[in-house]
Amino acid sequence: MSGLLRSWVESANAPDADFPLNNLPYGVFSLDDETHRCGVALGAFVIDVAGLERAGHLAFQGTLQTGVWNDFMALGCDAWHDLRVALTALFAEGAEEGALQSFLIPLADVRLHMPFRVSEFTDFYASRHHATNVGTMFRGAENALPPNWLHIPIGYNGRASSVVVSGTDVRRPWGQVKSLEDDAPRFAPSAKFDIELELGAVVGQPSDGPLTVTEAFANIFGYVLLNDWSARDIQAWEYQPLGPFQSKATATSISPWIISSAALEPFRCAPPAREVPLLPHLQDDGPMTYDIALEVALQPEGGTETIIANTNASELYYSAAQQLAHHSACGCPMRAGDLLGSGTISGPTKSARGSMLELSWNGAEPFSINGGTRSFIEEGDTLTLRGHAKGQGYRIGFGECRGKVLPALPQKA
Amino acid sequence: MSGLLRSWVESANAPDADFPLNNLPYGVFSLDDETHRCGVALGAFVIDVAGLERAGHLAFQGTLQTGVWNDFMALGCDAWHDLRVALTALFAEGAEEGALQSFLIPLADVRLHMPFRVSEFTDFYASRHHATNVGTMFRGAENALPPNWLHIPIGYNGRASSVVVSGTDVRRPWGQVKSLEDDAPRFAPSAKFDIELELGAVVGQPSDGPLTVTEAFANIFGYVLLNDWSARDIQAWEYQPLGPFQSKATATSISPWIISSAALEPFRCAPPAREVPLLPHLQDDGPMTYDIALEVALQPEGGTETIIANTNASELYYSAAQQLAHHSACGCPMRAGDLLGSGTISGPTKSARGSMLELSWNGAEPFSINGGTRSFIEEGDTLTLRGHAKGQGYRIGFGECRGKVLPALPQKA
Numbered sequence: 036m037s038g039l040l041r042s043w044v045e046s047a048n049a050p051d052a053d054f055p056l057n058n059l060p061y062g063v064f065s066l067d068d069e070t071h072r073c074g075v076a077l078g079a080f081v082i083d084v085a086g087l088e089r090a091g092h093l094a095f096q097g098t099l100q101t102g103v104w105n106d107f108m109a110l111g112c113d114a115w116h117d118l119r120v121a122l123t124a125l126f127a128e129g130a131e132e133g134a135l136q137s138f139l140i141p142l143a144d145v146r147l148h149m150p151f152r153v154s155e156f157t158d159f160y161a162s163r164h165h166a167t168n169v170g171t172m173f174r175g176a177e178n179a180l181p182p183n184w185l186h187i188p189i190g191y192n193g194r195a196s197s198v199v200v201s202g203t204d205v206r207r208p209w210g211q212v213k214s215l216e217d218d219a220p221r222f223a224p225s226a227k228f229d230i231e232l233e234l235g236a237v238v239g240q241p242s243d244g245p246l247t248v249t250e251a252f253a254n255i256f257g258y259v260l261l262n263d264w265s266a267r268d269i270q271a272w273e274y275q276p277l278g279p280f281q282s283k284a285t286a287t288s289i290s291p292w293i294i295s296s297a298a299l300e301p302f303r304c305a306p307p308a309r310e311v312p313l314l315p316h317l318q319d320d321g322p323m324t325y326d327i328a329l330e331v332a333l334q335p336e337g338g339t340e341t342i343i344a345n346t347n348a349s350e351l352y353y354s355a356a357q358q359l360a361h362h363s364a365c366g367c368p369m370r371a372g373d374l375l376g377s378g379t380i381s382g383p384t385k386s387a388r389g390s391m392l393e394l395s396w397n398g399a400e401p402f403s404i405n406g407g408t409r410s411f412i413e414e415g416d417t418l419t420l421r422g423h424a425k426g427q428g429y430r431i432g433f434g435e436c437r438g439k440v441l442p443a444l445p446q447k448a
Numbered sequence: 449m450s451g452l453l454r455s456w457v458e459s460a461n462a463p464d465a466d467f468p469l470n471n472l473p474y475g476v477f478s479l480d481d482e483t484h485r486c487g488v489a490l491g492a493f494v495i496d497v498a499g500l501e502r503a504g505h506l507a508f509q510g511t512l513q514t515g516v517w518n519d520f521m522a523l524g525c526d527a528w529h530d531l532r533v534a535l536t537a538l539f540a541e542g543a544e545e546g547a548l549q550s551f552l553i554p555l556a557d558v559r560l561h562m563p564f565r566v567s568e569f570t571d572f573y574a575s576r577h578h579a580t581n582v583g584t585m586f587r588g589a590e591n592a593l594p595p596n597w598l599h600i601p602i603g604y605n606g607r608a609s610s611v612v613v614s615g616t617d618v619r620r621p622w623g624q625v626k627s628l629e630d631d632a633p634r635f636a637p638s639a640k641f642d643i644e645l646e647l648g649a650v651v652g653q654p655s656d657g658p659l660t661v662t663e664a665f666a667n668i669f670g671y672v673l674l675n676d677w678s679a680r681d682i683q684a685w686e687y688q689p690l691g692p693f694q695s696k697a698t699a700t701s702i703s704p705w706i707i708s709s710a711a712l713e714p715f716r717c718a719p720p721a722r723e724v725p726l727l728p729h730l731q732d733d734g735p736m737t738y739d740i741a742l743e744v745a746l747q748p749e750g751g752t753e754t755i756i757a758n759t760n761a762s763e764l765y766y767s768a769a770q771q772l773a774h775h776s777a778c779g780c781p782m783r784a785g786d787l788l789g790s791g792t793i794s795g796p797t798k799s800a801r802g803s804m805l806e807l808s809w810n811g812a813e814p815f816s817i818n819g820g821t822r823s824f825i826e827e828g829d830t831l832t833l834r835g836h837a838k839g840q841g842y843r844i845g846f847g848e849c850r851g852k853v854l855p856a857l858p859q860k861a
Binding site for chain 2 (some may be wrong): 037154194222284
């Protein structure tokens with residue numbers, strides 16, 4: 036594992052910096068004129084790569100001028116490599132910095148936007164501890180894991196139009212619910228609104244037929260933090276027999292920086308031991324999950340923050356590459372900008388659970404926060420996901436994925 | 449119900465013409481230069497509306513120049529009305545036809561393409577006979593309808609990238625399957641590949657919050673025939689607990705002409721009687737389903753066609769407006785080009801079943817075709833959906849939704 040790549044941008048060299056030269060994550064920012072520009076984070080700055088391309092320092096067929104990363108991603112992995120090499124050379128310690136200073140904009144001065152246009156959003160269910168916890172709650176310990184769970188990375192299609200960038204407020208949804216006490220269903224604001232701590236994989240290279248796991252791994256451009264806001268009471272009533280639908284369609288928040296697969300390369304790790312071997316089309320040929328520390332913070336309106344969960348992406352039983360291979364197995368075309376959620380990531384301990392459903396055991400065991408308790412989200416709560424991979428003397432930070440929950444709107448007449 | 453609107457384009461006045469002046473369906477065509485152009489069908493011709501806009505006969509902010517109907521749809525229902533009024537005036541019997549002849553291109557000379565870019569695809573489950581048949585097969589007659597079925601239009605998100613236009617060949621998919629006789633799952637070509645006869649609603653007007661049923665009705669631009677190709681054996685193994693995924697992602701075929709809600713207005717009809725009242729947010733304020741006769745034809749490679757099913761869209765328990773209202777209830781943003789499949793449409797009789805799963809009762813009762821029998825699709829079979837609404841002296845035809853099934857590809861190494 037190599038150490039810190041030093042940059043002439045000093046703030047990038049701090050051991051706790053999220054965005055050292057090793058990282059170079061992809062985002063979209065705007066200044067006062069509200070134009071969306073492609074940028075790359077470095078230390079306390081965003082590199083205006085759209086400007087660098089116009090000035091002739093970079094050449095990627097104008098894809099950096101589009102205000103979104105989709106067209107660049109679709110150029111394929113050679114372009115991804117070339118941009119990383121070019122930026123590393125331009126901003127490395129010792130490189131000529133004179134003309135480049137003007138392309139550095141303080142992060143504090145920019146507004147961040149969706150880094151890519153989500154083509155379609157798929158959400159998986161790949162953490163064994165999460166699936167076991169939820170299965171135990173609703174079907175009992177002996178039937179916790181569905182029969183197919185150890186054989187395929189179970190997933191469902193989500194709703195791309197509901198994906199928003201970190202910092203966007205989220206409205207508590209209305210929906211049809213029917214609890215065990217109800218004689219008939221009711222239409223009401225969700226009383227069990229929840230988070231899901233996930234990693235999102237961004238497909239960069241389009242494809243039109245079945246992919247091997249190795250091909251799929253190469254097609255993934257990078258990763259974001261992902262919070263799949265979930266209305267548990269709506270889900271319980273709607274999900275049989277065709278799966279979650281409106282319970283998952285209010286919003287899914289993502290962090291604003293796509294952390295490239297290249298930056299995460301030193302942190303690849305093997306998945307948990309397989310209880311049964313996978314069929315050949317889903318077998319990996321090396322470690323394809325990542326050692327990424329993850330946490331969830333909850334801050335009530337006007338209160339102080341509590342870290343309510345700590346876990347690690349290495350808990351995932353299936354890698355994003357395996358999920359993408361499975362996704363394409365039937366011939367399903369995949370597009371640049373497809374977003375694959377890992378599924379809620381929970382670890383073996385109680386404090387490593389990635390949803391409030393698990394943390395409070397569906398409300399039966401409310402958990403403590405500074406100045407109170409919680410079972411599910413209350414009005415005005417801000418939920419924040421954070422994550423980083425820890426190298427020798429540097430870290431690859433994801434930044435934050437944050438959202439505040441506002442009260443439900445009054446019902447339409 | 450008004451009668452035929454006569455046109456100076458004589459082929460549009462035949463009583464059995466699919467595309468009289470009353471219809472004016474929206475499509476996208478190309479000639480030898482392969483440029484995609486917006487067109488409207490009339491009799492045996494396509495009206496080059498992109499050309500009409502360039503020549504100043506129409507003015508819709510250049511949206512007819514985009515080679516796809518999404519931008520026009522997003523202009524909203526006033527524009528939809530204005531285009532229909534303008535075309536009706538230009539092509540009515542007695543109108544000045546001189547300069548317009550050059551904008552009429554024989555349908556026989558064009559190639560048809562996807563009429564719109566599918567933003568996202570949602571598939572519902574709104575035919576009671578279909579849900580009852582499937583439920584009876586897999587859960588027994590006493591548990592046929594899921595408990596939520598009479599209260600919400602159950603739906604799931606499908607895969608937009610897999611939607612193709614009529615005439616596109618479809619490859620039999622590979623997938624993971626496990627039958628009752630299998631000790632362990634296998635990866636194999638689907639042995640139960642099937643059709644689903646559906647109507648697809650095309651959302652035209654975008655929205656960002658909950659819609660009433662009345663608002664939702666007004667936001668629907670039009671309808672297409674839709675065949676949601678389905679791998680029943682893959683579905684059976686994968687669908688618990690998160691719903692259908694790869695079983696539905698190989699392809700969904702649609703007919704090339706969007707039949708406008710305006711053209712179907714005379715054919716609105718009331719849904720089947722409600723067994724239990726719907727909650728207020730899902731109640732309609734008038735008839736919102738349609739009387740549209742539908743059929744499915746099967747033609748083996750080198751053989752002759754058999755009509756294997758006849759049914760009617762009036763069998764749908766939930767209208768597309770109710771589905772769209774439900775879809776938006778949690779605040780889910782809807783986009784121009786969202787496609788909502790009705791779910792398989794089956795009627796009360798055996799010959800009115802809209803899938804081979806139902807027609808052959810999951811293979812237990814193979815049905816007859818000219819020169820053979822079928823349980824599910826065999827190699828080289830061409831499946832064609834057709835539909836029309838019947839007025840006084842005219843019909844609103846949908847054209848065809850056709851696809852031929854090719855053998856599965858060899859497995860990748």
